[in-house]
Amino acid sequence: MFTGIVEEVGTISQMKQKSETTEMTIHCQKILSDMNIGDSISVNGVCLTVTSFSNTSFTVDIVRGTRSITLFSTMKVGTKVNLERALLPTTRLGGHFVSGHIDTSVVVKRIQQNSNTYIIELDCPQQYRQNVIPKGSIAVNGISLTIFELSDTIKLNIIPETVRSTMLNTLKTGDKVHIEFDMLGKYILNQMKSSDTLTLSKLEMMM
Numbered sequence: 001m002f003t004g005i006v007e008e009v010g011t012i013s014q015m016k017q018k019s020e021t022t023e024m025t026i027h028c029q030k031i032l033s034d035m036n037i038g039d040s041i042s043v044n045g046v047c048l049t050v051t052s053f054s055n056t057s058f059t060v061d062i063v064r065g066t067r068s069i070t071l072f073s074t075m076k077v078g079t080k081v082n083l084e085r086a087l088l089p090t091t092r093l094g095g096h097f098v099s100g101h102i103d104t105s106v107v108v109k110r111i112q113q114n115s116n117t118y119i120i121e122l123d124c125p126q127q128y129r130q131n132v133i134p135k136g137s138i139a140v141n142g143i144s145l146t147i148f149e150l151s152d153t154i155k156l157n158i159i160p161e162t163v164r165s166t167m168l169n170t171l172k173t174g175d176k177v178h179i180e181f182d183m184l185g186k187y188i189l190n191q192m193k194s195s196d197t198l199t200l201s202k203l204e205m206m207m
Contacts, residue, residue, distance in 0.1 A: 004095030004144025045142030047100025095144025096137040131181035139180040
């Protein structure tokens with residue numbers, strides 16, 4: 001489980017194709033301080049497991065199923081990625097609960113830089129429209145963001161500090177990003193599709 005608050009931007013230093021997996025090595029600094037083999041790391045919003053690490057980098061294996069539904073197949077050496085270690089019980093929850101299991105990838109439709117905000121508009125396919133609400137939470141490449149406005153796109157107003165401290169500053173119109181919709185909202189949608197009545201007590205159990 002993650003919060004969507006990016007701790008560091010790393011750089012892919014190696015991609016090695018194996019028979020059933022892709023071995024990816026990421027150069028970084030901060031998150032190596034207490035790393036152990038088996039740790040879960042959010043890499044651009046995707047939960048991956050550390051298989052080895054050194055003083056300057058860590059390595060993960062991307063299985064074929066994960067590769068097929070993510071953008072890792074398009075990434076190469078030198079690509080910047082958002083990194084976050086798994087949530088600790090004592091961690092302040094500055095973002096929202098993020099599982100690290102992405103729902104889809106969408107296209108960046110527009111980017112506009114203003115004096116105080118950075119506006120990004122994302123494509124919003126009709127089949128996912130029920131998963132988003134104005135002022136709701138969404139994870140974009142592992143970053144916890146608030147939806148500012150909804151139309152045929154998802155509009156995000158982002159402060160300069162978030163852009164500076166993540167890989168959002170590398171995005172261009174036409175790029176694709178990983179999306180994970182709010183976990184609580186997905187539970188509610190699933191409950192509404194069942195025959196059971198949605199009650200306050202059931203909502204409390206989800207939280």
